Amino acid sequence: MKYSTKLSDTIHILIFIALGDDEQLSSTKIAESIKTNPAYVRQLMATLKNAGIVVNTQGHANAALAKSADKITMYDIYRAVEGDKPLLHLDTDTNPDCGIGINIQFAIGDFYHEIQNMVDEKMKSITLQDIIDRYYFKIRKVKNL
Known part of the structure; x- marks a missing residue:
């Protein structure tokens, strides 16, 4: 199973932009740092722009944070790129004829929901500035x- 990165x-990408010192940051340059392709970087940048986290002019290497790093939370970033997708996922492909197979998903689903709520609250308390400071x-x- 591949985990989402x-x-x-x-x-x-956001740290690159925040610490860029007005440097021209092309998707190619950022992609080299992440070890991915520029199209993936452009896709993430478009998502960030749509979420109001970055501003830029399409076709130009001039991205900037739309607001200060202490106003952007990890939760904002997560929801921008992952939408409503939870961190933990139930296995929905269990045998419906097995009492454990079907009912265990309902049982652990309650705990997954509880964990997700705690994670959401923690992500809301971590800002991009906190990450920069830790860096x-x-x-x-x-x-x-």
Whole structure:
């Protein structure tokens, strides 16, 4: 099973933009850092633009944050790229003739919902600025080793 990396890739893009120092950031340059293709970066950028998280002129390498990094939450970013998709997923392809197979999904679904609510609240408390601050903290820590 392949896990989605959209959230981390999108945060990577946003950090690139936030720390870009007015540098011309093409989708090709960002894609090299993420180790992906420029079309994927453009797709994520379009999603961020539609969500009001970034502003840019199509066809130009001039993306900027639409608001300050301390006003953009991880929840905003997650919902922009993943929509209403939850973090945890039930296996909906179980045997309907098996009492455990069908009913276990209902049982764990309640807990998944509870976990999702906790995760949503935590993501709402983490801003892009928090991630940038942690990024700089990690760099300082590595330099001191």
